[in-house]
Amino acid sequence: MIDRPSYLRKLDAWKDRDVIKVITGVRRCGKSTLMTLWRQRLIGHYGVPAEAVVHLNLELLENERFLEYHRLHEEIIRRCAAADASAGDGRRYVLIDEIQNVPDFQKALDSLQARGDMDLYITGSNATLLSGTLATLISGRYVEIAMTPLSFAEYWSARSQEGLSLQRAWSEYLHDGALPATVGFPGDASMLHDYLDGILNTVLFKDVAARLGVSNIAALETVTRYMFDNIGNLVNPKSIADAMTSAGTKISSPTVSGYLGGLAAAFILYPVQRYDIRGKRALRQERKYYAVDLGVRRILCSNNVRDTGRLLENVVFLELMRRDGDVFVGQGAGGEIDFITNGPGGRRYYQVSESVRDPATLERELSSLRAVRDDYPKTLITLDDERPTSHEGIGQVYALDWLLDGRQ
Numbered sequence: 001m002i003d004r005p006s007y008l009r010k011l012d013a014w015k016d017r018d019v020i021k022v023i024t025g026v027r028r029c030g031k032s033t034l035m036t037l038w039r040q041r042l043i044g045h046y047g048v049p050a051e052a053v054v055h056l057n058l059e060l061l062e063n064e065r066f067l068e069y070h071r072l073h074e075e076i077i078r079r080c081a082a083a084d085a086s087a088g089d090g091r092r093y094v095l096i097d098e099i100q101n102v103p104d105f106q107k108a109l110d111s112l113q114a115r116g117d118m119d120l121y122i123t124g125s126n127a128t129l130l131s132g133t134l135a136t137l138i139s140g141r142y143v144e145i146a147m148t149p150l151s152f153a154e155y156w157s158a159r160s161q162e163g164l165s166l167q168r169a170w171s172e173y174l175h176d177g178a179l180p181a182t183v184g185f186p187g188d189a190s191m192l193h194d195y196l197d198g199i200l201n202t203v204l205f206k207d208v209a210a211r212l213g214v215s216n217i218a219a220l221e222t223v224t225r226y227m228f229d230n231i232g233n234l235v236n237p238k239s240i241a242d243a244m245t246s247a248g249t250k251i252s253s254p255t256v257s258g259y260l261g262g263l264a265a266a267f268i269l270y271p272v273q274r275y276d277i278r279g280k281r282a283l284r285q286e287r288k289y290y291a292v293d294l295g296v297r298r299i300l301c302s303n304n305v306r307d308t309g310r311l312l313e314n315v316v317f318l319e320l321m322r323r324d325g326d327v328f329v330g331q332g333a334g335g336e337i338d339f340i341t342n343g344p345g346g347r348r349y350y351q352v353s354e355s356v357r358d359p360a361t362l363e364r365e366l367s368s369l370r371a372v373r374d375d376y377p378k379t380l381i382t383l384d385d386e387r388p389t390s391h392e393g394i395g396q397v398y399a400l401d402w403l404l405d406g407r408q
Contacts, residue, residue: 001033002150002158002180006322010145011038015046016091016119018141020109023123025147026267026292027207028199030180031123032057034147035095038121042093051083052090057097067101073108080118092118100124113141126207127265148318149178149293152403158183170400174311177295196299207266212258221300222249223259227269227289228297232313234274234286234329260289268292272317275328275340277372288329290317308383309354312399313338316352316381319403324348334371347376354383356396369394 007023011034014021023031039055042048054076056063066072080092094112099105099122112118150158155173156166158180164172176182176192179199185192204220214220226244227235237257244251263269272288291297294311317339320327324343330336339350351369356362369378370392380396389396 001037002030002154002183004030004034004037004147004154006151007034007145007147008037008041011041011121014143014145018116020113020142021119021121021145022129022142023121023145023147024127024129024267025123025125026149027125027203028179028181029147029149029267029292031125031147032059032097033180035097035121035123039093039095048093049083049086049090051086053093053095054079054083055095055097058101059098067103069102069104069108072096072102072105073111076108076112076118093121094118095121097123098125100126100129125266126211127267128211146321148322150180150183151178151319151322152315152400154178155183156404159186162186166400174294174308174315175298177293177298179293179295182295192295193299196293196295200296200299203266203268208259208262208268211265212262214259214262219249219251219255220259220262223251223256224263224268225300227260227263228291228301231290231297232288232310234288236286239286268296270317270321272327272329274331277330277332277337277340290314292318309352312354312381312383313352315403316350316399320350330368330372332368332372334368337368337372347374349376349378351378351380352382352399353380356380356382357384362391366391366394 011021023034025031035055039053042053043050056066056072056075058067066075076094076096080094083092099109102108109120109122113120152170152173155178156169159169159172172186176185177196179196181195182192185195204224205217208214209217209220222244223240226240237253237260241251241253241256244256260269260271264271268291270290270292272290274286274288291314294314317327320339320341324341324345326342328340329338330340330349337349338352341348341350349369349372351365353361353365356365365380369380372378378394379402380391380394381399381402382396383399385398385400386396388398388401
């Protein structure tokens with residue numbers, strides 16, 4: 001298992017607090033592994049008796065009988081009672097994987113939480129987990145831990161013992177993607193393709209088409225391919241529908257909007273709103289979208305996606321989301337700014353460029369940052385392997401150094 005220290009630290013921080021810990025993310029990004037690591041940490045680091053940790057994976061066939069909320073509730077109570085007999089009275093730690101497979105699961109959670117003697121952790125592969133009834137029932141009593149595939153720092157940590165150079169690891173990270181299991185397929189293109197294709201089909205058919213009631217799978221796949229091929233471009237449902245209709249796939253704007261919502265809910269795409277820096281408000285028109293995994297994107301786009309600049313932008317977006325939560329595209333007097341964050345350390349501005357060794361490119365990337373008249377940090381991230389430098393207060397950093405800087 002690949003260690004995920006940043007997520008374990010978040011679980012450490014929320015341990016024994018009276019909130020349900022909800023771990024969300026795309027299929028196979030490592031949620032179940034994180035649950036296993038957390039179970040090991042509870043027992044090994046915190047000294048919790050093994051019997052006091054109840055771990056139930058609802059994707060396993062032997063647990064299929066618990067895919068009904070009354071039965072799930074009864075089973076958790078039964079296991080906790082068994083723990084009382086062997087480990088004595090005390091707090092119970094309940095870990096449930098893929099809880100969205102249980103209709104009305106929120107009723108079981110609400111009852112378990114109300115007992116006061118359980119610390120609850122759940123995982124789910126769909127963002128609707130936190131909408132509607134669940135949010136109403138446990139409003140203010142849950143915290144979301146949004147999980148993504150491996151960061152480059154985690155990927156490098158997992159592969160650095162293989163004798164790879166940092167540059168080679170970066171190249172494979174962009175090509176193979178960052179789903180944890182892909183680390184086990186180095187050099188095996190056939191196995192990698194089959195694995196990523198299987199993940200893609202599962203997400204499209206099970207997490208999107210089935211939940212939305214989509215009958216035209218070909219249209220859904222075409223929209224997904226279009227979005228993957230246009231990461232980092234400003235789009236809206238009408239512009240997408242017009243482009244696809246012109247290319248021979250007639251589709252309406254409302255249908256596109258529904259598909260985009262389903263793809264975002266399954267965490268296969270991340271929408272990013274624009275933010276008006278001068279007006280200090282989010283703009284509702286066009287958005288940018290980024291892919292959760294570049295390996296899955298490459299599979300759907302038939303390998304024709306080696307635009308390194310856009311791939312770097314996608315990687316930086318995911319890293320900023322891990323570090324600071326919400327990410328916006330900036331719109332200011334000097335033009336567009338790739339990303340704005342407002343995390344624990346305050347607001348920050350970022351521009352991303354494959355290379356700025358050409359003076360004209362450097363000036364273009366700096367100009368939009370210079371036009372922002374405030375004192376918040378501004379950073380230019382590039383793949384130019386040079387020492388960090390400053391352009392009148394705007395920091396320029398080497399992307400791989402910046403990505404690895406967050407490994408701790």
